[in-house]
Amino acid sequence: MNQKKSLWKIITGSREVSLLLILIVMLIVVQILSRGTFLTPTNIGQIFRNNALTMLMALGMLCVMLTAGIDISITSTLAFTGMIIGMLQKRAGFTNTFALFLLAALIGIACGFLNGLIISKGHLAPIICTMGFMYIWRGLAYVVSNNQWASGADVAKFAEFGKDGSVGPYIILIIAYVVFFIVMKWTTFGRRIYAVGSNADAARVSGINVDRVLIQVYTIMGLLAGLAGALSVSIYASAQPNMQYGKEMDVIAACVIGGTSMNGGRGSVVGTFLGALFYAVLAKALPLVGLDSIWQNLIKGVVVLAVVLINVLTQRTMDRAALERREM
Amino acid sequence: MAGKSGRTIDATPKTSIKSRVLSWESGLIVIFIAVLIFGSIVSKSFTFSNVLREMPKYLSELFMMYAMGFILVIAEIDISVGAIVCLAGTMTCFANRAGAPLIVQIIVCIGVGFLCGCLNGVIATHFQELPTMIITLGTQIIFRGIAEVSMGSGGSVSLSDTMGFAKIGGMVGPFPIAFFLIIIAAVIFIFVLSRTTFGRKMYAVGSNRTAALYAGIPVQKIRQICFTLVGTMAGVCALFLLATSFGANTTTGQGFEMDVIAMCVFGGIATTGGKGNLVGATIAGFTIVCLRIALGQLNMSGQTILVIIGILLIVSALIPGINQSVKNRRKAIAAK
Numbered sequence: 286m287n288q289k290k291s292l293w294k295i296i297t298g299s300r301e302v303s304l305l306l307i308l309i310v311m312l313i314v315v316q317i318l319s320r321g322t323f324l325t326p327t328n329i330g331q332i333f334r335n336n337a338l339t340m341l342m343a344l345g346m347l348c349v350m351l352t353a354g355i356d357i358s359i360t361s362t363l364a365f366t367g368m369i370i371g372m373l374q375k376r377a378g379f380t381n382t383f384a385l386f387l388l389a390a391l392i393g394i395a396c397g398f399l400n401g402l403i404i405s406k407g408h409l410a411p412i413i414c415t416m417g418f419m420y421i422w423r424g425l426a427y428v429v430s431n432n433q434w435a436s437g438a439d440v441a442k443f444a445e446f447g448k449d450g451s452v453g454p455y456i457i458l459i460i461a462y463v464v465f466f467i468v469m470k471w472t473t474f475g476r477r478i479y480a481v482g483s484n485a486d487a488a489r490v491s492g493i494n495v496d497r498v499l500i501q502v503y504t505i506m507g508l509l510a511g512l513a514g515a516l517s518v519s520i521y522a523s524a525q526p527n528m529q530y531g532k533e534m535d536v537i538a539a540c541v542i543g544g545t546s547m548n549g550g551r552g553s554v555v556g557t558f559l560g561a562l563f564y565a566v567l568a569k570a571l572p573l574v575g576l577d578s579i580w581q582n583l584i585k586g587v588v589v590l591a592v593v594l595i596n597v598l599t600q601r602t603m604d605r606a607a608l609e610r611r612e613m
Numbered sequence: 614m615a616g617k618s619g620r621t622i623d624a625t626p627k628t629s630i631k632s633r634v635l636s637w638e639s640g641l642i643v644i645f646i647a648v649l650i651f652g653s654i655v656s657k658s659f660t661f662s663n664v665l666r667e668m669p670k671y672l673s674e675l676f677m678m679y680a681m682g683f684i685l686v687i688a689e690i691d692i693s694v695g696a697i698v699c700l701a702g703t704m705t706c707f708a709n710r711a712g713a714p715l716i717v718q719i720i721v722c723i724g725v726g727f728l729c730g731c732l733n734g735v736i737a738t739h740f741q742e743l744p745t746m747i748i749t750l751g752t753q754i755i756f757r758g759i760a761e762v763s764m765g766s767g768g769s770v771s772l773s774d775t776m777g778f779a780k781i782g783g784m785v786g787p788f789p790i791a792f793f794l795i796i797i798a799a800v801i802f803i804f805v806l807s808r809t810t811f812g813r814k815m816y817a818v819g820s821n822r823t824a825a826l827y828a829g830i831p832v833q834k835i836r837q838i839c840f841t842l843v844g845t846m847a848g849v850c851a852l853f854l855l856a857t858s859f860g861a862n863t864t865t866g867q868g869f870e871m872d873v874i875a876m877c878v879f880g881g882i883a884t885t886g887g888k889g890n891l892v893g894a895t896i897a898g899f900t901i902v903c904l905r906i907a908l909g910q911l912n913m914s915g916q917t918i919l920v921i922i923g924i925l926l927i928v929s930a931l932i933p934g935i936n937q938s939v940k941n942r943r944k945a946i947a948a949k
Contacts, residue, residue, distance in 0.1 A: 355746070357871075403927065410884045412690070412746075413930045416871055420923030427916035526916065531867060534692075534750055547744045579766060583758025590736075590751030597740050 300544030300596075304559040311566065319573040328569065330455075334447075336565035337454040337520065338363070338513045338529065340558070343539045344465045345506035347557045350540055351482040352502050353549025354404065354411035359510040359536065360529040361422035362396045366514030368426040370443070371435030371524025380442045382519075389515035390508055396422060397507015401500035419533075426526040436523035447519030454520060457512065466554045478502060482549030538589045539564045544596075637881040637889075641896040648900050652907030662787055664906055669782050669789045671902045673853035674872055675895075676795065679802035680843035681873045682894050686806065687839055688819040688886025693733060693749040694847040694873065696756035698866030701725040701851035703760040706770040706861050715777035722855070723848040729756055730844015734837040741833070745840075753870075761863050771860030782856030791853050803891045815839070819886030875922055876901055879929045901925075 316323050333340070342359050349356045366389045373379045373388075396418065403414050446453040469475035480488040481498045489495050518524045543560025545552030567585060572578055652659040677694050684691050705722040713721070729752070736748050764770050772778060783790055806812040817825040818832050826832050854865070874884075880897035882889030901922065908918050 403931070407931050408934050409927070409930050413878055413884055414927060416875060417923040417927035417930070419871065420875070420919040420926065424916050424919030424921075424923065428920070534753070537750060538754070541747060541750075547747055577766070579761050579764075579768075580758070582754050583762055586751055586754030586756075586758050589754060590748070593743060593747050593751065594736075594740060597742050600742070 301553065301555050301559060304543065304556065304563060308559060308563055308566065311563075311570070315566075315570040315574060318575075319570075323570065323573055331449075332562075332565050332569050333458065334449070334454055334520065335569070336561065337458055338517055339532070339535050339539055339564070340458055340561045341461055341513050341516065342506075342509050342533075342536045343543075343557050343561045344461055344554065345509035346536050346540050347465075347543075347545055347552050347554065348469075348478055348502045349411070349506050350537075350545045350547060351478050351549055351552055352499060353482050353485075353547070354499070354502070355537070355547070356400065356415045356503065356506050357412065357533045357537075358396070358400060358415040358418035358422060359506060359513075360531070360533045361419045361426065362393055362507055362510040363514040363517060364426040364526055364528050364530075365396070365422040365429070366392045366511040367518045367524045367528055368429045368435075368514075368526055370515050370518050371440060372429055372433075374443055375433070375435040375439040382443055382446050385443060386512065386515045389511045391511070393507040393509070393511015393514065394504055395507070396511065397504040398500065400507065401503030404503060405496040405499040423526070423530075430524075430526040434523060434525050435518070436525075440518055440522055440524065444519055444522035447516060448522070454516060457516065461509070462554065462558060469554050474501070479550055482551075484550075535564065538585070542589060542592050638893045638896060641880065641893055641900065645896055645900045645903070648904050648907065652903060652910075656907055656910040658910050659907055663910075664903065665787050665789060665792065666784075667906050667909070668902065669791050669853065670857050671905050672789070672791045672795055673850045673857070674869055674876070675898045675902070676798060676850045676853065677843065677846045677869065678873045678876050678894055678898050679798055679891055680839070680846040682802070682877050682880075682882055682889070682891045683806065683815060683839045684843050685874070685877050685882045685884055686815050686819045686886060686889065687836060688822070688884075689737070689745045689836065689839070690874070690884065691733065691745065691749045691840065691843050692870045692874075693729070693753035693756060694843060694850075695866040695869035695871075696753040696760070697726050697729040697844055697847035698851045698854060698869055699861060699863070700729060700756045700760045701848045702855055702861035702865050703764055703770055705851065705855060706772055707763065709772045709774055709778075710770070712774075718777065719852060722852045723845060726848020726851065727841060727845045730841040730847070731837075733844060734840030737840055738833040738837050757863070760861070760865075764861075764863065769860060769862035772855065775859050778856045778859060781852065791856075799891070799895050803895070806891055811835075816887050819888075821887075872922075875926045879925055881929070881933075883933070 312324065322328075342363075345359070346356065369392060370385050370389050373385065379385070400415055400418055403409055404411050407414075445451065469478070477488070477493050477498050480491070480493055481495050485495050488498075517528060521528075539561040540552065540557055541547070541560070542563055543552065543556035543558070545557060545560075564585065567588065568581055571581055571584065576584070652664075677698075681691065681694065701722050704725045705718050708718045708721045733745075733749055733752055736752070737743075737745050740748070761768070781790065785793065806815065814825070814830045814835055817828065817830055818835055822832055850869070851861075851866070855861070858865075876898045877889070877894050878884065879901070880889065880891070880894030882891075882894055904921065905918055908921075
């Protein structure tokens with residue numbers, strides 16, 4: 286069975302390739318429609334900078350969704366850590382950028398670890414547990430803020446790291462994606478996550494400590510959410526308790542567009558990257574082709590739904606084709 | 614007798630006084646009373662009439678809660694209801710500004726909810742491979758997107774003629790009208806879920822969809838009905854929300870879906886399906902409403918209550934599991 290795959294099969298068979306093609310076609314169309322003003326270095330830089338948070342957290346969401354879970358507490362974790370970081374600078378005058386990022390990561394790890402512990406040892410449905418923490422961290426963010434915002438001069442030094450033109454956010458993104466690409470593809474830890482997601486019982490029987498994998502996965506998600514919290518304060522130069530409210534759905538949508546299955550076991554780092562990029566380019570391109578920004582959400586929603594529905598339809602055709610071949 | 618799956622099947626229904634007293638619902642009643650006592654201790658204005666007067670602001674969510682209970686019982690989830698509330702509210706505002714009579718506005722409001730729910734249902738029944746979480750994630754963005762587009766760049770729309778909605782949000786004696794309707798809705802929904810064949814079928818679908826299908830239960834029809842119902846109730850919720858807010862904006866209904874799911878789970882309905890009933894959810898819903906009123910009177914930031922709701926949610930979801938493991942351990946000891 287060493288047949289050469291036809292080009293068509295490569296395109297329809299792999300989510301990454303088809304997504305890349307769609308992305309390229311979209312870029313060309315937008316480039317023509319905007320008369321060559323779209324693909325400039327500034328624009329490309331802004332696409333990544335404006336969506337750095339989604340792109341960063343999509344990596345963690347990928348791991349969580351690979352284990353057939355979901356984490357909707359991420360933006361609350363983000364707000365909680367961001368608020369602590371912001372208030373430390375405003376009230377305590379603590380401005381060491383590296384130490385603040387480290388602290389954000391530690392808080393995130395603690396939040397994520399709690400999620401993982403309760404989901405694995407308490408056998409709680411991930412959506413319920415993370416929904417609970419979604420409320421708790423968001424509420425605590427308000428408590429920490431004490432009706433105040435940190436902005437402007439309060440976080441001036443910290444904002445240097447993520448301000449327009451600084452390479453800080455890009456470096457974090459590149460490091461995160463390279464590390465995840467390697468870990469998910471070539472380490473036992475990455476393969477264990479896939480194993481737990483495809484079939485938890487089989488993974489348990491074959492000697493994988495499923496509970497431990499779950500805790501690790503949610504802890505990683507928390508770590509990334511905490512980092513995103515610090516990054517958010519740095520990029521937008523402000524910390525408010527309601528920051529990124531409801532944006533966890535964007536992160537999930539980016540993963541879903543990238544081919545991650547909600548039933549676990551299916552998804553890749555490259556796909557997630559392309560999915561998040563697709564989502565980001567869409568948001569940036571709409572105003573350039575003459576659509577008001579109020580159309581953004583509607584079109585995003587249609588795209589998400591269309592992608593998942595087309596996915597089901599192609600899967601059905603493939604299954605049917607496979608069945609026919611077997612019957613012959 | 615323990616069956617193959619380790620489950621026990623008892624021929625006699627368990628309705629002993631002990632099981633009644635130790636049930637989830639009675640625990641909720643205790644919590645409810647505790648909240649009332651807590652409220653009357655911490656706030657002087659936490660009186661019967663004051664609570665009833667402030668209730669309409671928080672009550673509208675409860676309409677959706679019942680239908681969401683159905684959705685959770687059949688082991689599905691619908692996270693688009695908040696967006697449906699936003700869309701229905703927006704459209705009703707436009708109907709109001711166009712000078713439509715009140716009855717037309719009401720029909721628009723509930724009709725929009727009905728159509729949105731219908732759409733969710735059609736997609737869910739025709740693409741059964743997809744988890745409903747994903748479907749409603751997509752439609753959620755779309756519904757809110759439509760509302761945003763129709764509201765234009767201002768991002769908000771208000772009623773021009775508030776007379777009719779002031780009446781809907783009015784009082785009958787000491788009770789708000791919404792309160793009566795909630796009680797009526799509670800009775801109907803509880804009756805349907807626990808005393809009709811349709812309700813039993815929902816439990817069957819929720820505990821094992823494949824088995825239910827082979828038993829001749831029209832699984833897809835039931836899913837379609839439940840999704841349409843939750844959309845319709847979101848429309849009703851929008852109606853009563855308008856009666857207290859007199860307008861809609863892009864954030865209307867944000868987070869409602871999580872609130873109602875939290876109430877249901879707190880009320881003992883498992884998201885894995887086939888478990889729980891709406892009596893518990895009703896008490897849980899009123900408990901959270903009263904807690905909100907009490908904390909609101911304390912001038913506490915409305916967001917502090919999020920911490921309490923979150924803790925209640927996790928603890929209430931954890932207890933059945935802990936209970937089960939304690940029982941299993943006892944059984945294992947007894948078997949030895």
